[in-house]
Amino acid sequence: MKSQVKESLNNKTSMKEFFTNNAIQLVLVALLVVIIFIEPQFLSINNLRNILAQSSIRVIIALGVGGIIVTQGTDLSAGRIIGLAAVISASLLQATDYAYRMYPDLQRLPIVIPILLTMGLCGLMGVMNGWAVAKLKTPPFIATMGTMLIAYGLTSLYFDRPPYGAQPIAGLDPVFTKLAQGNIGTGNFRVPYLIIYAVMISIVMWFVWNKTKLGKNMFAIGGNPEAAEVSGVNVARNIIIIYLIAGALYGLAGSLEAARVGSATNNTGFMYEMDAIAACVVGGVSFAGGVGSIGGIITGVLIFQVINYGLAFIGVSTYLQFIVKGIIIIAAVALDTRKYTKKS
Known part of the structure; x- marks a missing residue:
């Protein structure tokens, strides 16, 4: 009898821990079920492909933010x-026949040069974060x-340029826009290039996190910085390098976002860091440090993007989406804090 009572209590405890550890994911799944119930068409192949394509840039951003969170940090500057x-790469990759080019006398540049330039510049801003x-x-x-x-001040100064003033930097080189808007395949089996880029970056970052000394050090620092230093x-x-990598990933993501949208303004990237942070925490990256995985981050991004896309799909106000x-x-970070406080 005692053993049965004990087993029952253990089961209740396990169930409670399960719901505590996965509460936010369960709520999001429930919200997704509601969206599908309201609009079954949400599960169409085109919608799913659009969700994956839109998630791809968010994955690249979240992979940068995730490494920082693992070290007990955060990054509000990502967006x-x-x-x-976005504005720098767009300004350097406008079509030569576009009437409102920022640099009218600039020759057509190879796509890779502005992208590498922005990655380098954003990497330096990451170094500045890491150094501080x-x-x-x-x-x-x-x-x-x-x-x-x-970053916002620099972007606005660069964007609000003479003689045209603060108008969107548009008229981008078709080769540049195809980099983000193109796809491979035929019929319904088309795979957007963005998904391919996200998969490639994810593989590289998985290797860095799991197979390199930097990855090992990153988790050691997140788990206990003092013990890591003593060892x-x-x-x-290592922290500076992690912020550097994050900055470079933001640079790549910004270039791809400009190409995807077909233009850029000083508000491009607004609040993207919030989505990335939320996706990381939903995906199991702990603000307590030392905990996280590439697979978890990707899962978190997909869950979050499905909810974002789903709410828009059923006509929920953009302002209400910000509230959600x-x-x-708040819920994800609160549950994360509670979970790891209990374990400590």
Whole structure:
């Protein structure tokens, strides 16, 4: 009898832990079920392909943010750095016959040059974040908030250029836009290039996280920075490299976003960091540090993007979507904190 009672209590505890550990995912799945019930057409192949394509750039961003969160950090500057990358790459890759080119005398550039340039510039901004966090001991929230403002200021100054003023940087080179808007395959079996890029970046980042010394050090720093330093890990250098990689990924994502939309403004990338942070936490990356996986991040992005797309698909107001996102972020971080506090 006692063993049965004990077993029953254990089962109840296990169920409670299961719901505590997966509450936010269960809520999101329930919301998805409601969306599908309201509009069954949501599950069409075209919609699913659009969701995957739109998720691809978010995956690249989240992979950068995820590494930072693993080290007990955060990055509020991601969205504005993406916007900076978008306006710079767009301005350098406008079609030569477009009447309102930012640089009318600029010769047609190979696509790879502006993309590498923006990745390098955004990587430097990542280094600035990492240096402030690792060397100046500035809290990541404050350091990246400062960089967010700097990036937005730089983007706006660059965007509001004479003689045309603050109008969208459009008329992009068709080769550039095809880079993000194109696809491979025939009929309903077309795979957008963006999905291919996201898969390739995910494979590279999985290798970095799981098979390199940097990845091992990243998890060690996130688990216990002091213990990692005592064991011989150069904590400051590794943190700076992690922020550098994140910045470079933002640069790539910003260029692809400009190509996908076909234009760029100083508001490109607005709030993208919030989606990335939420997706990471939903995907199991803990703000307590030292916990996370590439697969989890991808899953989190897909869940979040399905909800975003689904709410828009059934006609939910954009403003209400912001409220839903805010609630998800608060709930996800609160549950994450509770979960790892219990384990400590």
